Amino acid sequence: MKTITKHWKAFFAAALILGAAWTAFTAAFGPEETSGRISAPRQGFLSPDFSLQTADGSTVTLSDLQGQPVLVNFWASWCAPCKAEMPAMQRVYEEYRQQGFTILAVNATNQDSQKAATDFATQYGLTFPILFDVRGEASALYQVRALPTTFFVDREGNIHDMLIGGPISEALMRAQVEQMLAEAP
Amino acid sequence: MLPTVHIGPLTLPTAGLILLLFVWIGLARGEKTAPRFGLDPDRFYNLALVILVAGIAGARLGYALRNLPAFLASPGSLISLSPQMLSLPDGILVGALAGLIYAQRSNISLGAALDGLTPALAILMFGVHLANLASGAAFGAATRLPWGIPLWGEIRHPTQIYEALAAALILLAVWPRGRTIQNMAPGLRFVMFVALTALARLALEFFRGDGVLLFGRLRVAQVAAWVIIALCAVAAGALLRSAQKLKGR
Numbered sequence: 001m002k003t004i005t006k007h008w009k010a011f012f013a014a015a016l017i018l019g020a021a022w023t024a025f026t027a028a029f030g031p032e033e034t035s036g037r038i039s040a041p042r043q044g045f046l047s048p049d050f051s052l053q054t055a056d057g058s059t060v061t062l063s064d065l066q067g068q069p070v071l072v073n074f075w076a077s078w079c080a081p082c083k084a085e086m087p088a089m090q091r092v093y094e095e096y097r098q099q100g101f102t103i104l105a106v107n108a109t110n111q112d113s114q115k116a117a118t119d120f121a122t123q124y125g126l127t128f129p130i131l132f133d134v135r136g137e138a139s140a141l142y143q144v145r146a147l148p149t150t151f152f153v154d155r156e157g158n159i160h161d162m163l164i165g166g167p168i169s170e171a172l173m174r175a176q177v178e179q180m181l182a183e184a185p
Numbered sequence: 186m187l188p189t190v191h192i193g194p195l196t197l198p199t200a201g202l203i204l205l206l207f208v209w210i211g212l213a214r215g216e217k218t219a220p221r222f223g224l225d226p227d228r229f230y231n232l233a234l235v236i237l238v239a240g241i242a243g244a245r246l247g248y249a250l251r252n253l254p255a256f257l258a259s260p261g262s263l264i265s266l267s268p269q270m271l272s273l274p275d276g277i278l279v280g281a282l283a284g285l286i287y288a289q290r291s292n293i294s295l296g297a298a299l300d301g302l303t304p305a306l307a308i309l310m311f312g313v314h315l316a317n318l319a320s321g322a323a324f325g326a327a328t329r330l331p332w333g334i335p336l337w338g339e340i341r342h343p344t345q346i347y348e349a350l351a352a353a354l355i356l357l358a359v360w361p362r363g364r365t366i367q368n369m370a371p372g373l374r375f376v377m378f379v380a381l382t383a384l385a386r387l388a389l390e391f392f393r394g395d396g397v398l399l400f401g402r403l404r405v406a407q408v409a410a411w412v413i414i415a416l417c418a419v420a421a422g423a424l425l426r427s428a429q430k431l432k433g434r
């Protein structure tokens with residue numbers, strides 16, 4: 001520290017000149033960004049694609065929803081924070097669905113049961129699609145380590161933000177949805 | 186990467202726990218080193234606490250103001266524990282302002298306060314990089330080097346470790362040695378800490394895989410770091426000139 005402060009002029013001159021040269025070198029030869037081009041369960045990356053069935057047997061594929069902001073929520077009927085956040089999720093869905101927003105509630109059926117999940121959806125009056133991840137493939141793709149885990153997927157299919165654990169506050173959900181809706185389609 | 190730890194039924198974010206731990210270590214060590222800068226340990230602790238609490242409140246209010254319709258629809262969320270609803274720039278601004286007001290009211294010299302806070306800040310910066318390593322944030326660019334780590338679908342530079350090592354070196358550089366500090370100018374240690382931290386970021390940004398680009402090629406973090414170093418050069422010059430004037434008198 002003493003040496004640096006004694007020769008502060010030389011230190012700053014070297015830092016500024018070498019810093020400018022390094023910035024220029026980085027701009028010319030720096031490695032290319034991979035986020036946004038490969039899929040990974042992380043903010044800025046392409047959302048890993050999955051196809052899962054709903055209770056009525058129809059199949060929902062995430063990539064088919066490109067062009068729409070999507071909230072992907074991994075949950076289970078026995079999970080207390082999932083129960084706490086679902087009513088807010090339903091309110092947000094009702095408010096923004098006309099603008100193209102949707103929710104895919106992926107039930108971790110490998111740790112739950114289809115009946116319990118369906119009863120839960122009925123009890124809470126959930127109208128957004130409930131998907132059954134029977135073999136846990138979608139959970140594995142998204143490296144889900146805790147329930148609930150939520151991903152906000154933008155119109156281009158990139159992960160806008162993600163949250164591990166819950167319950168998510170309603171304002172955070174609204175803020176994220178509004179930011180995604182504000183992005184040009 | 187270890188984004189969460191499970192303690193019984195609780196799932197806690199590891200990054201948050203690491204940050205809390207390093208805030209605590211920083212405060213505890215800062216309290217011990219404060220007298221070397223001529224600061225009363227209790228006043229130092231109160232100053233740090235004021236900055237911390239005001240910073241968190243400012244960060245939440247800033248986030249709420251930026252997303253006002255969302256909070257008007259759900260005002261209870263203002264006191265939610267969610268760390269995602271914090272705006273870092275607003276938190277830094279409000280925390281700094283609150284610290285400035287507290288220091289003035291408590292007759293703490295600004296230079297001494299900044300120098301006194303420097304060891305705690307250097308410890309916290311080290312913790313930030315460890316928290317990033319746990320959460321997988323601030324990840325590196327793809328590499329074929331043998332020490333690359335598998336993360337987010339690629340073998341990547343362990344940038345969090347590079348940055349933690351740089352922060353450890355900076356911590357060693359700014360750590361006060363001896364019982365009393367012979368400062369060339371009060372506040373200079375803080376300015377040098379900021380400059381060294383910016384320099385480390387400028388150097389290591391090359392290896393990052395999450396950089397935001399300006400005009401398609403320039404990295405925003407490098408440009409910002411260069412500007413911060415230039416501002417620090419101006420501040421260091423001003424501090425040394427004013428210290429020399431005082432000496433002359």
